[in-house]
Amino acid sequence: MSHLSHPAHTLLEKLDGFSVIIDAERERADIVLERPPFNIISMAQRDQLRLVFESLDENPAVRVIVLRAVGEHFSSGGDIRGFLDATPEHVSKLAWNIAAPARCSKPVIAANRGFCFGVGFEISLACDFRIVSETSQYALPEQKLGQIPGSGGSARLQKMVGITRTKDVVMRSRRVPGQQAYDWGIATMCVPDGDLEKATDALVEELRAFSPIAQRTAKKLLNDTEDSTLAIAIELEGHCYSRLRSSDDFREGVEAFHQKRKPDFKGS
Known part of the structure; x- marks a missing residue:
């Protein structure tokens, strides 16, 4: 019998623009965006992020997953040129990849600071908890490119804040500061920038205490x-x-x- 093979086996050999840290003692996994200064998310990275969430979901050493980034910005969004280079069929799969945190059975926390635009906002919306720094700015700027959000952004946002606020954000490409995101019910909590890691750690420990x-x-x-x-x-x-x-x-x-x-x- 021939051995089974799958493209995913090779796709995860070199992570594109992010790393994964598993701390078995704290039952925690961190997915860290690492393409400073703006942590732009490439097309290949979207496929990898989905596979990583699926892998961590099956890992018995992990109880809670944290999605965070290096530097002062979470992510300014996706690789714009990549959209024109990708096939329509590939582009149609983007939302499935970015919905991976929601499909993951374990709690997923997004720790956001600075720019959190486009797909950076969309993947955060797919998480269970969003802890934002006061420096955070959420936005779906796709209208400026002659496009609309393509990875669930407007759909998830409308469920959270209603059609009036969603039209205000999407149709005007308007930025929502961290405190306003909390007031609107988008963010779970808004903390001073220097407290983002501490607040994230505390939530991880709190969630670990439950069944x-x-x-x-x-x-x-x-x-x-x-x-x-x-x-x-x-x-x-x-x-x-x-x-x-x-x-x-x-x-x-x-x-x-x-x-x-x-x-x-x-x-x-």
């Missing part, structure tokens, strides 16, 4: 029911609740509560 299976269930339930009717959402919530009812972690949580001790969750 992994309960966290994964909550994330998938919320993602799956975002577009559903209230009745279906309640029905699915009930099914997820009953599934967790038989988990080891739920039993441990109840016993720890009654024994007034910290629970020791195993993820089963």
Whole structure:
């Protein structure tokens, strides 16, 4: 029998413009954009980012994933010339790649500072938590290129802030500062620039303390029911609740509560 092969095996041999750091002791993986000063995201990098999220999702040593960047800007967006060089079929896959953080079953935190434009904003919107520095500026500037956001940006933003604010951002290519992003409900929290790493670390540790299976269930339930009717959402919530009812972690949580001790969750 011949050995199976897949392009993904070679695609991850040399990461393009980013690195991955796995800290097994802290059950944490960091995906770090590393193409300063603006951390522009190339076409090949989008494919690699998707594969990395899929790989980390299967890694038992990782509980929480952090998406961050070096320097004063998270990312000014994608490689503009790359859009003209890519085939229409390839371009149509961009949104699937950038949605990888949302498909990932584990909690994903985006730590944003400075420019967070275009695909940089879009991949942050696909994460579960967005911690922004006061220096952050979110934008979808594609109208300036005669285009529209192509990786889920306008769609995700409209779900979060409504059609009026989304038109204001998309149709005017308007920048949204960090504090306003928090006020609008785009960002989870807004912190002074010097506190971004500390706030990110604290959230990682907070999330690690919960049951992994309960966290994964909550994330998938919320993602799956975002577009559903209230009745279906309640029905699915009930099914997820009953599934967790038989988990080891739920039993441990109840016993720890009654024994007034910290629970020791195993993820089963």
